[in-house]
Amino acid sequence: MTITPLMPVYPRCGVRPVRGEGAYLFGEDGQQYLDFASGIAVNALGHAHPHLTKAIADQAATLMHVSNLYGSPQGEHLAQRLVDNSFADTVFFTNSGAEAVECAIKTARRYHFANGNPERHTLITFDTAFHGRTLGAISATNQAKMRDGFEPLLPGFAYAKFNDLEGALALIDDNTAGFLVEPIQGEGGIRQASPEFLQGLRKACDEHGLLLVLDEVQCGYGRTGKFFAHELYGITPDIMSVAKGIGGGFPLGACLATEEAAKGMVAGTHGSTYGGNPLAMAAGEAILDVILEDGFLDHVAAMGDRLRQGLEQMIPNHDHLFDSVRGTGLMLGLKLKSDSRAFVAFARDHHNLLLVSAGENVIRILPPLVIDESHIAECIDKLSTAARVYVPAADD
Numbered sequence: 172m173t174i175t176p177l178m179p180v181y182p183r184c185g186v187r188p189v190r191g192e193g194a195y196l197f198g199e200d201g202q203q204y205l206d207f208a209s210g211i212a213v214n215a216l217g218h219a220h221p222h223l224t225k226a227i228a229d230q231a232a233t234l235m236h237v238s239n240l241y242g243s244p245q246g247e248h249l250a251q252r253l254v255d256n257s258f259a260d261t262v263f264f265t266n267s268g269a270e271a272v273e274c275a276i277k278t279a280r281r282y283h284f285a286n287g288n289p290e291r292h293t294l295i296t297f298d299t300a301f302h303g304r305t306l307g308a309i310s311a312t313n314q315a316k317m318r319d320g321f322e323p324l325l326p327g328f329a330y331a332k333f334n335d336l337e338g339a340l341a342l343i344d345d346n347t348a349g350f351l352v353e354p355i356q357g358e359g360g361i362r363q364a365s366p367e368f369l370q371g372l373r374k375a376c377d378e379h380g381l382l383l384v385l386d387e388v389q390c391g392y393g394r395t396g397k398f399f400a401h402e403l404y405g406i407t408p409d410i411m412s413v414a415k416g417i418g419g420g421f422p423l424g425a426c427l428a429t430e431e432a433a434k435g436m437v438a439g440t441h442g443s444t445y446g447g448n449p450l451a452m453a454a455g456e457a458i459l460d461v462i463l464e465d466g467f468l469d470h471v472a473a474m475g476d477r478l479r480q481g482l483e484q485m486i487p488n489h490d491h492l493f494d495s496v497r498g499t500g501l502m503l504g505l506k507l508k509s510d511s512r513a514f515v516a517f518a519r520d521h522h523n524l525l526l527v528s529a530g531e532n533v534i535r536i537l538p539p540l541v542i543d544e545s546h547i548a549e550c551i552d553k554l555s556t557a558a559r560v561y562v563p564a565a566d567d
């Protein structure tokens with residue numbers, strides 16, 4: 172047998188973390204890494220944050236899981252806090268981002284069904300989008316690398332170009348349910364929706380009775396310096412998926428919706444065995460305690476500005492390699508003039524700096540939201556040292 176016990180679907184690198192502390196990870200071999208990947212925008216409070224670990228430990232010792240057969244004081248409390256701090260009137264808790272997207276898709280379809288328009292089942296989505304790896308979520312992207320070999324996929328999606336408002340509006344027909352879009356594409360390469368684009372989609376939804384479904388799994392939950400990224404655009408969605416940062420490393424996601432948009436989601440229409448169990452809710456509460464603390468989001472915005480400044484100042488010194496900075500808050504991207512994967516591997520293997528590669532040869536820089544200026548200085552130092560000695564492969 173040559174297949175590994177762990178199904179070999181990931182090209183895993185040589186870093187083998189066994190412990191974390193704040194913005195640092197420690198490998199099996201004792202190496203220390205500056206973690207500006209944060210488990211891909213998940214470890215919002217860094218590693219081993221005392222408030223989060225205590226909340227999880229205390230809850231595990233009290234009540235971990237009971238199923239959704241019973242009343243949930245824990246779920247009601249966290250849902251209420253989310254409702255109080257967002258556009259939403261109601262929340263469904265999941266265990267992952269893809270499940271949050273699934274719930275969002277089902278909620279959108281069910282809305283039109285409840286209105287007597289079951290033919291309005293098609294969500295318009297966008298190129299280089301990433302919505303997760305379930306069959307529904309890969310059907311919602313037109314990226315071949317995620318779809319190949321998994322057909323037949325789910326009907327009910329149409330694909331437009333990201334940031335092309337006219338192109339998206341041209342796809343609206345009698346079957347359209349709405350739009351599913353990331354305000355800032357993460358995997359796609361830290362591509363930000365333009366204000367005209369996102370505001371235009373909102374306006375079209377209002378005019379045509381469609382639903383605006385936002386996927387804020389990566390850009391939401393404080394990452395941009397706002398609680399949710401759509402706040403940067405002065406619009407609100409009808410339905411929204413969130414995950415990643417919401418549990419700070421505990422598997423948790425959520426689908427948020429307005430009362431109107433969720434009108435079809437009545438008893439029996441959806442469910443999850445684990446979703447919203449007391450342990451997950453304790454993790455979610457602990458994260459919210461910190462993120463909604465006075466001044467926390469301002470800290471994220473300030474650190475984001477500092478990091479961006481540092482990156483921008485560094486670019487002219489290494490302009491054979493670095494092109495430009497994109498993104499908002501602590502969801503930043505550094506566009507390279509050569510293969511971003513190769514440089515991410517180099518910075519990791521030779522300078523103990525953890526970053527994430529994304530589309531368009533962009534390096535994603537996604538530090539924990541709790542970093543301070545010393546971490547930023549360390550990151551810039553590692554990046555520029557790496558850039559000074561790095562030689563891109565000839566065929567890049």
Ligand SMILES: *Cc1c(COP(=O)(O)O)cnc(C)c1O
Nearest residue numbers: 267268269301302303357388389
């Ligand atoms: C990561 C991600 C997902 C999928 O989340 P999983 O927890 O891996 O299922 C969905 N949408 C976006 C925008 C993401 O970044």
